[in-house]
Amino acid sequence: MSADPEWRTVRRVRTHEQVLIQIQERILNGQLRIGDRLPSERELVQVLGVSRNSVREALRVLEAMGIIDAHTGSGRDAGSTVAGRSTDALSNLLRLHMALAQFRLGDLVDVRIELERLAVRQASAEADPAELTQLRSLTEAMTRPGLDHERFHELDSEFHIRLARASHNALAADLMQALRDAVKNEMLAAFARVHDWDAAVASLTAEHLAILTAVEAGQGDEAETLVARHIRAFYDSVGGESPSSD
């Protein structure tokens, strides 16, 4: 076969990839930090000895990953600066791979449940009063009658994401948001399959309230149990194939 250890197959590295690698190295080294400005496109062209196209392709990739921001014009914001908001990029990536059926919805639900458990457990231990107040007003907003699917989903997502933020685990919170974004359409479709919408809203909201009450009381174990049941129950009632019970 061709597995001769003497010879390594030549991996052709395109020039824009080399640019990408060099910039990424500087980020991983810590030479480039949040808020820093990169050299302008034309400077990079000179320093790296490549064409502007290659530089721009690399910058576009970094931009899509949420690593840098680019602004036209001169002064202050102009040029590319190291940014660091991951969530949109993460959501987008997960959503696309969901659409390519790379991940089953059931798998995603299972992962989400574990994240939710982590979130409520930690939130029970270290949520600020201000965060709890916000959460409580969110649950109240969900009791307002006549919410349509879209609006309810928004509030529902915000409740769960804020709960995750209250755990002070940024990664868990970002993943939670990405997962929610990625399955938004599936969730709306699931809402459409609900027979008695008002009753569903009432019970979901009641469950939110119970979870929040446990968190406020610092009862992490109770909150974990409640949130796991909350998600599993809804998914089982309208979600479709059960992921592990067949």
Place this chain on the structure above:
Amino acid sequence: MSADPEWRTVRRVRTHEQVLIQIQERILNGQLRIGDRLPSERELVQVLGVSRNSVREALRVLEAMGIIDAHTGSGRDAGSTVAGRSTDALSNLLRLHMALAQFRLGDLVDVRIELERLAVRQASAEADPAELTQLRSLTEAMTRPGLDHERFHELDSEFHIRLARASHNALAADLMQALRDAVKNEMLAAFARVHDWDAAVASLTAEHLAILTAVEAGQGDEAETLVARHIRAFYDSVGGESPSSD
């Protein structure tokens, strides 16, 4: 203030973003599926009425996200095809955001523990005999004396990732791999801080064996407990600041 609801600030959408959006829409719609070929760059130029650079910038972004593959030449592989390997892209994204100190290491460890628990629980229920055999030979490979840090980390990672794959939850497995990749350097640094390396290897390997034995026996709860302790113990011994006990 500038928060007048009458006026929406114009969000200028760059052309390559519009190209990106159109392609993403087709993926989200299901019009483009894994294995499908996109029109060639020059065809897209004609159909979309934009320049070739804009098309290529969009394709580069999709490529970096692991959504498409690009190959030169004619026939079969040529042009851009919808691919769908997410893992590298996910790892890369998480690693960069780790470097930007967007996520604390302790947060990442907490998330990882939850994923590991999910993995071993599900693996206990539905791992194939073939997967279990592979895992067992992996644990044996780790008992070979004289492994250096790099090699041990490789085997360690592979054990945990294969365990996650054995759970048949693709998302959990991919996330696990991404998290492992993202903290590889931190792990190697932690290894360097270990006083008695041989003893550490011995106990880590023994723990792997115990976890695997529980999984083989279908004892999900036991496996969960063991894996959580396995990770927490190592992290507490060399990892640094304890994430939740202060």
Place this chain on the structure above:
DNA sequence: TGCAATTTGTACGTATGTATT
């Protein structure tokens, strides 16, 4: 109003890689 710095968009030319004939 104008000027400078910067990104953004387009057009075109050439080189390179791959499969078919």
Place this chain on the structure above:
DNA sequence: TAATACATACGTACAAATTGC
């Protein structure tokens, strides 16, 4: 083997839009 067709890869050059001074 050579020729051909097709596709990406890379570069240069120029015009437009945006922002600050």
